[in-house]
Amino acid sequence: MHTRPSDHNDIKAMKNHLCSIEKNFTWECPHPKQPPTMLSLPAALLLAATLTTAQTLSSTLTHIPSFGPNPRNVSMHIYVPANLPPNPPILVSPHWCHGTAQQVFEYRPWAALGDTYGFISIYPNTSNFADQCWDVSSKESLTHDGGGDALGIVSMVRWALEKYAADPDRVFVTGTSSGAMMTNVLLGSYPDVFAAGSAWAGVPFGCFAGPGFDVWSESCATGKIIKTGAEWASIVHAAYPGYTGFRPKIQTLHGTKDDVLFPQNLVEQVKQWTAVLGVSEVPSSVAVDTPLKGWTRRRYGDKVEAYEAEGVDHNIPNLEDVVMEFFDLKCRGKGCFSRRS
Template identity: 30%
Template sequence: MSTFSNSHDRLTDMKQFGTDPGSLHADTYIPKNFPKNGPLVVVLHGSTQSAESYDRGSGWSALADECGIALLYPEQRKTNNPINSFNWFKSGDSRRGDGEPLSIRHMIEQVVDDHAIDPSRVFITGMSSGGAMTSVMLATYPEVFAGGAIIAGLPYRSADNLMEAMVRMKGYGGPSDSKLDSLVRDASTFDGPWPTISVWHGGSDSTVDNANADSIVRQWQKIHKVEGPPTRLEEVDGFPRQVWCNADGREVIEEYIIGKMGHGTPIMAEGEDGLGEEGKYMLEVGISSTRHIAHFWGLAE
């Protein structure tokens, strides 16, 4: 099990990045063994969390030490949102070239420049509001990311205001399947190759209904040209994993629904391969989403 009492010592405050129109804070973690042209993972915390608490719970910086991965932690400010949620449902914070997405884009550019990161190996993950903002980033800046992982999140543009967001979180309404993919296509002028998508959700999540996980998968199926049932279904650490492969046989979408789990990030803190630590919305269920996501992206064994 990874033990570090204070991840605050691990994360470094990022003093400057672009014009920061979304008025966000940023932290980084660059492990000592980070190689030139190494990969970057952008990690977005959930509501009521901080960069520090999410790092401690998820174990990303411990995995970064293991595998030589640079980390960027965008962080919400209470002045933007009283419960520290990313504002994924606001029109000014869900479009390319505007608000929080542009702030995050500026951070990425700065980190890539500062640490000689391979721009073709930039990935993004987030939980809850951070998961929904991951959907925003993948849609608005698809050319930036090789892959994304959305945990307990929602599809892109499923809501345009707070009232709609509350309803969508409960699993009601939302864009029709025929419109889901066009929302992503219309968010930029990009034409591929598109980022791979990893989707994680608790089967008993009463905060963000897991119908949203299936909507995220459907949003990206048409874009990746992998409509229909999964290419294969397998069991990983006792949980079902659905995989969609493209015409070349490459895995482009995966989905894990974690049986009886509520709202949060699935972790496995115990044992030889243990990562992170249990806490609020960091749920010990015997599978490390962090480790499996990194593996899906080709960053970990």
Template identity: 30%
Template sequence: MADTGDAGAGMRRFRPEGGGGSGGSKLKAVRDFGSNPGGLAMKVYAPPGLKPGAPLVVVLHGCTQLAGGYEASAGWTALADEHRFAVLYPEQRRVNNPKLCFSWFAPHRAARDKGEAASIRQMIETMTARWRLDRSQVFVTGLSAGGAMAAVMLASYPEVFAGGAIVAGLPFGAADGVSAAFAAMSQGRDLDARSWGDLVRAASPHEGPWPRVTIWQGADDRTVARANADGLFAQWADVHGLDADRARETQVGRLTWKTLGDAVELNIVAGMDHGVPIDAARGERAAPYMLDVGLSQARATLAFWGLERQAHRQAIRSAPSRARPAEPRQAPPSPPPAPVAATVEAVITKALRAAGLMK
């Protein structure tokens, strides 16, 4: 793993440029967004004619990925066109990490006002100011190392985010170095809920309210252990002052869905390995770590955040009852990568029963 420390990029005039890391990408590069202590690249998408006051979704790719490739598979820009929000794609650079992993496990690069976390915060500030976006509707999602980095951002800057989505990621504070990162990925870290929550509370001076968090994990993930999803659920339940053991659990097809009101939820997808669940029937595209299981994490997450209120129940309702044939196993990245209120739950339960998906 290459870790070059805090490489500054300097100040340049704001200038969007073409290029997103994949042919035909809608993403634009922005060179001037601050001192950039983490040495990251900034890629953005704003739908034509986007009005002031729109939300912002921050998307963090996984190891071996670039922003353009993630964008081409996950469908966030198509959703941005449909539901009128802006998208920010921070992008890791090979000079920092040859496998393009965010440095979620390095305290000097993944903490408030430090390294990559500070660079992402600068990107958010630049984008919200440039497009006059709604600062109360900023959200972050990420896969694997990007999911762990999303957890870093939620813990380090909780006042910035209204919600987060962590896919095949790890709890904040799960590791503080390379060896600890490998151990956490393979088996998790054994902490009780209060200890997990204390790590978040110690990461910033913020005292609440806290971001809403949805967590996604493949039941057959062979890269990041299931214990990490459970740790994330316990961590954010405790931060919200809730008891993870009192969660409501629903099973529909291959999806096990645990909720604590509208604050925290955990989604476990049976038969799925390491990656983002996507639905090719909705225009999303399968790729390494972008797994077509007939369930759209992006759409379900959008609805959990309240940006598209019907998508979550539609995604749950359409969850396939049988696992598709297993996908060829992909080699895991060699370095460490780097819910609804009770009344709404009742409505969803009623709809699922009417559709024959629940008894």
């Protein structure tokens, strides 16, 4: 949880609240030896498959000590499949609050999927040891090449692009909670780097903006920051003044019972990104019970995709196939989704 610059008792209470929501809400405050507990059988089966395949990976997670401009001392960990194809895509996966790069590597199947489909996965680790949340508040992170955690992560991408001759038009980012917030930040501050993002239980770009590198915004978290699409878009455009190039598409998912980052933040993200990407706030298609019973998918053209998960709290189960499909990461060769599409 991000530190609020006010009442220390409030900070402690919020942290206790964050770590006690549901007895199985362990991925936010995990035991070092305990894998994250999911809420549904499909998610549990996915986790079991992940832990099984993790034993047969073709390579190992590697720490890269130096990779370029890194003002906040974010650490880089990378998984490169042994049989890497030419011009591979890159997937960045920032961790949740109280999480680590190692935990994302172990409890998300990106490395195994990278082995199968031929992409590199990058696992950043924040230097904020107080709560291990990402800097999504500072002017530095909210500005293109301005600094903050965001620049450190982008430096990892730039390093990997050069080192492995990876595809600069197929760089993707996905995360949960604080990782979802960073996903929004990276799409807003670095539209020239990313092709798409998938944010699970996050907030709009700039919603947590404040005077510091780790600021908690109770107003944003509780869904009280409400703006028009145009107002939200202006915040994104201010991150990279004068930029007129490609803008990454976004997938955002949220539970209706989320009382850490309230579900109004899903609405605000849709308003923000439909405005930024120039599509209508009225969905072009609606699919109920997709991909799970009680989930509703709304698409806004082919640039914005939003999932509302009925009855789900902040412990939203990650459904990797949904992300893989949106990023088109199972595709190889010509005709795959990219910044050139």
